[in-house]
Every structure is written in C-alpha cells, then in structure tokens.
Amino acid sequence: MSSHPHSPAKESVIDLLGMLAYGELVAFDRQAIDARLAPDLRRRAQLSTMAADEIHNYRQLVARITELGADPQAAMKPFVHVIDAFHDSTAPRNWLEGLVKAYVGDSIADDFFREVAGLLEPADRDLVLEVLHNEDHAEFAVTEITAAIADNPAVAHRLALWARRLVGEALSQAQRVAAEHDSLTLLIVEGTGDLAKVGELIKRLMQAHAERMTTIGLNN
Amino acid sequence: MSSHPHSPAKESVIDLLGMLAYGELVAFDRQAIDARLAPDLRRRAQLSTMAADEIHNYRQLVARITELGADPQAAMKPFVHVIDAFHDSTAPRNWLEGLVKAYVGDSIADDFFREVAGLLEPADRDLVLEVLHNEDHAEFAVTEITAAIADNPAVAHRLALWARRLVGEALSQAQRVAAEHDSLTLLIVEGTGDLAKVGELIKRLMQAHAERMTTIGLNN
Numbered sequence: 001m002s003s004h005p006h007s008p009a010k011e012s013v014i015d016l017l018g019m020l021a022y023g024e025l026v027a028f029d030r031q032a033i034d035a036r037l038a039p040d041l042r043r044r045a046q047l048s049t050m051a052a053d054e055i056h057n058y059r060q061l062v063a064r065i066t067e068l069g070a071d072p073q074a075a076m077k078p079f080v081h082v083i084d085a086f087h088d089s090t091a092p093r094n095w096l097e098g099l100v101k102a103y104v105g106d107s108i109a110d111d112f113f114r115e116v117a118g119l120l121e122p123a124d125r126d127l128v129l130e131v132l133h134n135e136d137h138a139e140f141a142v143t144e145i146t147a148a149i150a151d152n153p154a155v156a157h158r159l160a161l162w163a164r165r166l167v168g169e170a171l172s173q174a175q176r177v178a179a180e181h182d183s184l185t186l187l188i189v190e191g192t193g194d195l196a197k198v199g200e201l202i203k204r205l206m207q208a209h210a211e212r213m214t215t216i217g218l219n220n
Numbered sequence: 221m222s223s224h225p226h227s228p229a230k231e232s233v234i235d236l237l238g239m240l241a242y243g244e245l246v247a248f249d250r251q252a253i254d255a256r257l258a259p260d261l262r263r264r265a266q267l268s269t270m271a272a273d274e275i276h277n278y279r280q281l282v283a284r285i286t287e288l289g290a291d292p293q294a295a296m297k298p299f300v301h302v303i304d305a306f307h308d309s310t311a312p313r314n315w316l317e318g319l320v321k322a323y324v325g326d327s328i329a330d331d332f333f334r335e336v337a338g339l340l341e342p343a344d345r346d347l348v349l350e351v352l353h354n355e356d357h358a359e360f361a362v363t364e365i366t367a368a369i370a371d372n373p374a375v376a377h378r379l380a381l382w383a384r385r386l387v388g389e390a391l392s393q394a395q396r397v398a399a400e401h402d403s404l405t406l407l408i409v410e411g412t413g414d415l416a417k418v419g420e421l422i423k424r425l426m427q428a429h430a431e432r433m434t435t436i437g438l439n440n
Binding site: 022025028029032033035036040041042044045048049051052053055056058059062072073076077080 | 242245255260261265272275279292293297300
C-alpha cells in the first residue's frame with residue numbers, strides 16, 4: 001500500500017492532520033480573543049490578522065483530510081479535549097502574555113511540524129510545511145516583546161516565568177497525546193527510527209526554544 | 221480640488237473608510253466569538269472563516285486610508301464608541317441568533333455601502349465595492365436558518381423578534397453617527413441630492429431587508 005518502506009499509515013497521517021487542524025481552529029479563536037488585550041487598534045488588528053491566517057491554514061488541512069477520504073470533524077474530535085485543556089490552562093492575562101504565547105507556541109509548533117513533515121510522503125509534507133507560520137508574525141511579536149522589556153526590564157522576569165509555564169503545559173499535554181494516540185506515537189517513533197531518536201527530537205525543540213528565549217531577553 | 225462637481229471632500233471619505241474599517245475589525249472580533257456557539261466543528265469553522273474574511277477587508281481599508289495620507293487609528297477612533305455600543309447591545313445568545321445577526325447586519329451594511337459607493341470617486345468606489353461580503357456567507361446563513369425553521373417552526377417567531385431588535389439598534393446607532401459626524405452626513409446628503417433622497421435611501425434599505433426576511437421565513 002505504501003509508496004516506500006517507511007511511509008506512515010494513512011490513519012496516522014489523518015490523525016496528525018486532524019490534530020493540526022483543530023490546533024489551527026483554536027489558535028484562531030484564542031488569538032481573536034487575545035487581540036482584545038491590545039493597547040491600541042493597530043496592535044489589535046495585527047493580532048487579529050495573525051488569527052485570521054490560522055483559519056486559512058485550517059481550511060487547507062481540512063481540504064487534505066477530505067481528499068484522504070476522512071471526515072475532518074471525526075479527525076479533529078480526538079484532539080479537542082487535550083488542545084482545549086492546554087489553552088484553558090494558559091489564558092493570557094494581558095497583551096504581552098498573549099504575544100509571548102503566540103510566539104512561543106507558534107515557534108515550537110513550527111519546529112515540531114518541520115521535523116514531522118520529513119516523515120511524511122510528499123503531498124502531506126508539502127502541506128504541513130505550507131501551514132507553518134508567517135515570519136511576519138514572529139517579527140511582530142519579537143519587536144513588541146523586546147520593546148516592552150527595554151521600556152521596563154522588570155517585565156522580563158514575569159514573562160520568562162510565563163514562557164516556562166507555557167512550555168510545561170504544552171509538554172504535559174503532548175505526553176497525553178502520545179499516551180492516548182498510538183498511531184501518532186508510532187508515526188514519530190517509526191519515522192525517527194527509535195525511542196532514543198524521539199528523545200533527541202524533543203531535545204532539539206527545547207534547545208531551539210531556549211535560544212529564542214535568550215534572543216528576546218527571556219532567559220532569566 | 222475635486223475632480224468633478226459633486227466629488228466628496230477627502231475628510232468625508234476618510235471618515236467613511238474609518239467607520240468601515242473599525243466595523244470590519246469588530247465584525248471579525250464578534251464573529252470569532254459567536255463561532256463558539258456553533259453546534260459542531262464544521263459550522264464553527266464556517267463562521268470563523270467569515271470572521272477571517274472581515275480582517276482581509278479591514279487591511280484593504282486601512283491601506284487606502286494610509287494612501288490618502290491619514291492615520292488609520294485616528295480615522296477609526298471616532299466610530300469606536302458607537303460601533304461597540306451596537307455590538308454590546310446585540311450580543312447573540314445562541315448559534316442561530318449569531319447567524320441572523322451576521323446575515324442581517326452584513327446584508328444591510330452591503331446595501332448601504334453599495335449605495336454610498338456610487339457617491340465616491342472611482343478608487344474609493346472600487347474599494348468599497350470590493351469589501352462587500354462574499355455571497356457564500358449569505359448562502360450559508362440562509363441555509364442554516366431555513367433548515368432550523370423547517371426543523372422547529374417555533375424558532376421563526378423568536379428569530380423574527382431578534383432581527384427586528386437588531387435593525388432597531390442599528391438605526392438608533394446610525395442616527396447617532398449622523399448627528400455626531402457632519403462630514404459623513406454631508407457626504408450622503410450632498411451625494412444623494414437632498415434630505416428627501418436620504419429618506420428614500422433608508423426606505424430602500426429597509427425594503428430590501430424586509431424582502432430578505434420574508435425569503436428566509438422571518439417576516440412574522
């Protein structure tokens with residue numbers, strides 16, 4: 001059935017795309033709400049635009065799930081609980097927390113999907129690479145965060161704690177996904193080679209995250 | 221200064237575009253929230269997509285305001301209060317109310333802007349006509365609303381009352397805009413010819429609205 005020996009099962013791919021799709025739908029929803037925390041209309045519109053882009057990605061993912069013969073709602077459903085739990089536990093209390101969340105979350109998600117894309121067949125790989133976030137988003141977040149820290153260095157410590165909490169919550173939900181969804185775990189374990197390789201993947205993600213935090217002054 | 225005798229003052233055009241732009245930004249925000257009322261993920265994504273399209277329009281309007289040499293934030297600011305007041309007084313309590321609001325509001329707004337576009341010079345006219353809502357949105361809303369009424373005819377009466385309230389609130393906020401913003405009032409009065417013509421314009425908008433309500437079974 002598969003086009004090469006390590007090509008992942010269709011079921012795993014649908015799971016992955018379903019998880020991504022629901023992630024996009026919720027990212028839209030949460031960023032749209034977080035936009036209200038903006039100090040002015042220009043910034044509010046900027047985060048609203050970032051939110052709107054997630055819906056564009058959502059639509060592409062849903063189109064691919066349908067193309068693979070699956071029902072997008074059914075594909076998303078197993079991930080509703082865990083993704084909602086992440087967002088419920090990490091609702092930003094102010095504009096900067098919202099931006100840090102968008103930046104940290106989008107960056108780790110992009111790194112993860114860039115790695116996973118390499119395990120997929122061309123059509124799915126291209127799609128997953130296409131729904132990575134726009135560089136503009138990261139630039140906007142970095143500019144805002146570094147300006148806020150320059151303005152008041154005390155916010156760096158608070159935001160660093162916040163970023164750590166975001167990552168902690170994300171890892172704990174990721175563990176739940178791994179435990180509950182054998183097909184996804186299998187996709188990654190078989191794709192990377194073995195469990196040790198999965199450990200290395202997580203290490204790479206955390207390393208890249210730490211470097212980003214240092215760059216924007218949130219390593220304290 | 222003007223290219224033909226009745227071309228509106230630049231200040232009036234900037235006011236109009238500012239009002240439209242803030243209207244789009246808030247429409248995004250409210251529809252994003254209303255999407256949460258959807259009974260399933262497919263419908264939720266549909267309203268989220270409608271919301272995302274408003275941001276696309278917002279960006280075009282802001283680009284034109286900037287092109288005209290004005291500050292988009294300053295152009296929007298005078299309309300924040302009145303547009304927020306409309307939405308605060310018409311927060312949908314359920315999915316169908318949200319859809320009726322999107323449908324009624326978008327349709328009247330589109331009719332209004334189609335009329336006003338005719339009073340503008342080509343560049344602004346084309347832009348205003350371009351940010352009219354996608355036909356898909358109306359079709360989706362009409363399908364959902366008529367299906368819900370077919371399913372339970374009792375909802376028609378409730379939704380008809382709701383639609384009437386929406387129009388009442390919209391008219392009362394429109395009167396405030398007219399009273400507070402001479403430049404906009406002037407644009408319309410001078411563009412249409414006289415106050416009687418403005419009355420006819422409002423009559424046409426209400427007539428088209430009534431016909432839409434009859435079509436979807438909300439005329440009772």
